[in-house]
Amino acid sequence: MKASIALGRVTKFIGLGFLTSIKDLFTGKLEKEDFKNFLRKAVVPLASIFLFLGMWHLGSKSLYNIEAEFKIEKALKDQGQAAAEALKTCIASGESSCQPNTLPSPAQVWESFQSLLRDHNIISADKAAFIEKTAALNEKRIAAGKDAIVYTGRPSFVDQIFRSLQTVFAGFLLALLIAVPLGIFIGLSPTLKSAFNWFIQIFKPVSPVVWYLLVFMIVKTVLIGSTDDSSFTISFISVGLCSMWATLVNTAMGVSSVDKDFINVAKVLKLGTFQKIFKVVLPSSLPLIFTGLKITLSVAWMVLIAIELLAQSPGLGLFVWEEFQNGANDSNAKIIVAMFAIGIIGFLLDRIMLSIQNWVSFDKQDAI
Amino acid sequence: MSIITESSRTKEVLAKKYPSNEVMLDLKDLKKVYPTPKGDYVVLEDLNLQIRKEEFVTIIGHSGCGKTTMLSMIAGLNPISGGNISVLGKHIKGPGPDRGVIFQSPSLMPWMTSLQNVMLGVNQVFPSATKQQRTDVAKYYLQKVGLEDAFHKKASELSQGMQQRVGIARAFAIKPKVLLLDEPFGMLDSLTRGELQDILIEIWNKEKITAVMITHDVDEAIFLADRVVMMTSGPKAKIGDVLDINFERPRTRKSVLEHNDYYAYRKHLIDFLEH
Numbered sequence: 042m043k044a045s046i047a048l049g050r051v052t053k054f055i056g057l058g059f060l061t062s063i064k065d066l067f068t069g070k071l072e073k074e075d076f077k078n079f080l081r082k083a084v085v086p087l088a089s090i091f092l093f094l095g096m097w098h099l100g101s102k103s104l105y106n107i108e109a110e111f112k113i114e115k116a117l118k119d120q121g122q123a124a125a126e127a128l129k130t131c132i133a134s135g136e137s138s139c140q141p142n143t144l145p146s147p148a149q150v151w152e153s154f155q156s157l158l159r160d161h162n163i164i165s166a167d168k169a170a171f172i173e174k175t176a177a178l179n180e181k182r183i184a185a186g187k188d189a190i191v192y193t194g195r196p197s198f199v200d201q202i203f204r205s206l207q208t209v210f211a212g213f214l215l216a217l218l219i220a221v222p223l224g225i226f227i228g229l230s231p232t233l234k235s236a237f238n239w240f241i242q243i244f245k246p247v248s249p250v251v252w253y254l255l256v257f258m259i260v261k262t263v264l265i266g267s268t269d270d271s272s273f274t275i276s277f278i279s280v281g282l283c284s285m286w287a288t289l290v291n292t293a294m295g296v297s298s299v300d301k302d303f304i305n306v307a308k309v310l311k312l313g314t315f316q317k318i319f320k321v322v323l324p325s326s327l328p329l330i331f332t333g334l335k336i337t338l339s340v341a342w343m344v345l346i347a348i349e350l351l352a353q354s355p356g357l358g359l360f361v362w363e364e365f366q367n368g369a370n371d372s373n374a375k376i377i378v379a380m381f382a383i384g385i386i387g388f389l390l391d392r393i394m395l396s397i398q399n400w401v402s403f404d405k406q407d408a409i
Numbered sequence: 410m411s412i413i414t415e416s417s418r419t420k421e422v423l424a425k426k427y428p429s430n431e432v433m434l435d436l437k438d439l440k441k442v443y444p445t446p447k448g449d450y451v452v453l454e455d456l457n458l459q460i461r462k463e464e465f466v467t468i469i470g471h472s473g474c475g476k477t478t479m480l481s482m483i484a485g486l487n488p489i490s491g492g493n494i495s496v497l498g499k500h501i502k503g504p505g506p507d508r509g510v511i512f513q514s515p516s517l518m519p520w521m522t523s524l525q526n527v528m529l530g531v532n533q534v535f536p537s538a539t540k541q542q543r544t545d546v547a548k549y550y551l552q553k554v555g556l557e558d559a560f561h562k563k564a565s566e567l568s569q570g571m572q573q574r575v576g577i578a579r580a581f582a583i584k585p586k587v588l589l590l591d592e593p594f595g596m597l598d599s600l601t602r603g604e605l606q607d608i609l610i611e612i613w614n615k616e617k618i619t620a621v622m623i624t625h626d627v628d629e630a631i632f633l634a635d636r637v638v639m640m641t642s643g644p645k646a647k648i649g650d651v652l653d654i655n656f657e658r659p660r661t662r663k664s665v666l667e668h669n670d671y672y673a674y675r676k677h678l679i680d681f682l683e684h
Contacts, residue, residue, distance in 0.1 A: 302516035305486055308504040310533045310583070320529060324520045 094147050101146040108141030137370040145374035150381075153374035161197035168192050196355055198375075202382060205356035208273065209338075209345050209390075212280030216337050220285040221330060224292025225318070228326070234293065245286040249344035253279040253351050272354035279348045284341035291333025295326025328402035335394035342387045357383055433497060433619040434460040434483065434587050440491030441478050452478050454645040456492070458638065460587075463617040467630040469678060470640030470649075476623045477513075479640075480591050483621065484510050496586055506534050509585030509618075511593040515572035519565035523556055523575045524548065526564055530583040550578035553612050570601035574608065581612055590622035594629070606632060607662070614659045627678045632665050637674075639681045650681055 109132050117125035131139040145153070171192045179189040196204065227234050256279045264271050299322050307317045349358025361379050364372040439456040442449045452475040460466050470476050481487040483494055485504035494501050496508065509530075517526045527547040535543055551560060554574040564572060573593060580588055593609075594602040610633060613620065624630050630637045634654050641649040654674060656665055665671060 300516075302512060302514055303518060305484075305504075305510070305512065306516050306518075306529075308486060309484060309506065309508070309510050310530045311505055312529075312533060316533075321518065324518065327520075 098146050098148075101144045101149075104143045105141055105146075108143045112139075112141055140370055142368070142373065145371075145377055149371070149374045150377045153371050154378045154381075156371070157198040157375065157378060161199045164194065164197040164200070167194060198360065198378075198382075201355060201357050201360045202386070204354075205345060205349065205358070206386070208277050208349065208354065208356055209280060209341050211273075211277035212284065212341050212345070213334075213338050215278065215281030216285035216288060216341065217334065219281070220288035220333070220337070221292050224289045224330070224333075225296050225323070227289070228293040228296025229318070229322070234297070241286065241289065245290075247283075249279065249283045249347050250351065252283045253348050255279075256282065257352070272352045276345070276348045276352040276354040276356075279352070280341050280345050283344045283348075284337045287336035287340060288330065288333035291336070292326065292330045295329030295333075296322055298329075299325045328398065331394070331398040331401055335391065335398055338394050339387060339391050342383070342390055346383060431462045431497075432459050433462040433464070434458075434621065435495045435498075436479075436483070436492070437495075438492035439479070439482065439489065439494065441475065441482060441487070442490040451645045452643055454647060456647050458648060460619060460621060462619055464635050465613065465620045465622070465633055466636050466638055467622045467624050467634040468638045468640060469624060469627065469630050469682070470646070471642045471682065472625070474640050474643045475646040476640055477591055480589050480621065480623055483587070484508055484589050486510075506530065506583045507586045509580035509583055509588050511573075511576050511580045511588070511590045513592045513595055515564075515569070515576040517564035517567075517572050517575055517579075519563065522561045522563055523551060523567065523571075523578075524560040526575055527551060527579045527582050530579050534583040546582055547578070550582040550612075551575070553581070554578045554608050570597055570605060573597065573605060577605070577609060577612065581616060581618070584616075585618060588618045588620040590620060592623050592625065595625060602626075602629070603662070609633070610660065627675060627682075630678065631671065631674050632660070632662065637678060639678065652677055 112132070113125050113128055116128045128139060132141070171194070175190050182189055223237075227237050253275070256275050260271055260275045260278065264274070303321050303325055307321045312320065345356070346358035346361065348354075349356040350362045353359060357379055361376055364375045364379070436456055436458040439453055439458075440451070441453040442451050444450075456479065458466075468476050468479070478487060482489055483501075485501050485508065501508070517523070518529070521529070524544075524547055527550060528543065531543045531547050535546065538546075548557075548560065551557065554577050556571065556574055556578065559567065559571065564575065567575065576593065594605050597605065606629060613633075622633065624633075631654055637652045637654060638648055639650040639652070640646050652674060655670065656668060
């Protein structure tokens, strides 16, 4: 019983509450009056997932046929009957070299996902072997004051995901460190607010691409002469600058709209400025600050892909771009795998932020 | 220091009740004007009121007559347009903990526990006391309002009535010279209101902090007060009438209701309000 409550909490925490209902069905805990609820919470989402997969499958099949027919017709026109027949049998045989290049089916994407995982296992085994092999040598090199030899092999898909997460967290942290203090100052002082307002209004709508170019211009000069790879620095700063606006605006709004009663209490008690900010203003604006941070994190994750792609910084964005350039038989399927990875991670990040937000907000109402 | 000369009672009664007869709170020619596009709107004008030390005064009047404006001016939360307010002969300048306020809504910080809410004020007023002493003060007053089991409950988890109890504890714990109560029980149901009136009067009997309380409730006004001040309707509201309540203290609700003068007092107030 206790365990099932804990499970319920965990699934609710990560926003997959419907899993609990499915589990309830199997453990026979489901009451009759819960049935409608169960239908809505578990059956409907599952049904819509299957519907989605089915439509995707049919869609990709028809796109496949269009592409195949076009290829055969083209071969017929350019190279004649024999070539067209050869191509037809080649396509029917499933030979990878002559497959039409179009939207992959769910099955192909699943296959690619598994192959990416296998690839990851191979690479990480390789990496572990490399580290083991060079451990003794590296110790000697470090003792001799030289740099250690590091693994420079191709990163796996999972490595790319972790790299992207690193970038997004660095960017998010930067946004937090800039936007929250600045937002507090702007919220507290109408003078600062009018000083910064034009700045916020003008820079808020600027596209991630332009932010990237701006950061590139500056960082390139600042790090002039350095041999280190600056692509990570550039991409995380761009991500931070793109995504910080929601937090800045929300923090300023939260701080400037503290309940008048609380301010009156602070006045009557003659709290000092410092105490007023930390005991009254900040706690009362925390829910709004966290709403801003939640938006910031989701924006950061969204622009990250585009920025990694531009900055050639390792991560999911670069992975997608390289697969697109690569044009291999399963590239399209890998791009779709990356798309799902991006979507699911984005969803999880959002849920984590929502849980933190619920935890810090004092009125304990369920935010959506 | 001015001495109250006006009196509707015999000198002996007054002398017994207020040994020092000292004026705690003095409102002189108080005026409040709000500028509007159509010209100035005068809320209060020529308002004069003296309140003795250890006196409990309730203020009654129609909604919108400027009672709350007056109280927030005494609290220093609303600027004075004309005249002045002094506490023990000193003009007030802005808000301060010498004038504790119990607001209409409990105004507790919902993210703090009830103890932390009371401590917020206590820390501010007794900075030289040890942490233990300050905690003891806060706990003492929370006990007085019957919240000994809720020290560590978040304010947001308490009922409206419980929150207002914390509000009472917070106001008394900073030991103000004057206590200002802005319809503190207006939002409560009548049962809870009665309970809180009893709690308030019980603490007040012990502490005897000069109190000014706004209320809409005629019975509440009589039960709690030494004097009921009736305000005329705005604009340009001023004091219309003052009624001395000569019940012995400590009072119980029963003794007040059974007192011969009770209905006369009640009639006096209702007559005023209906005109």
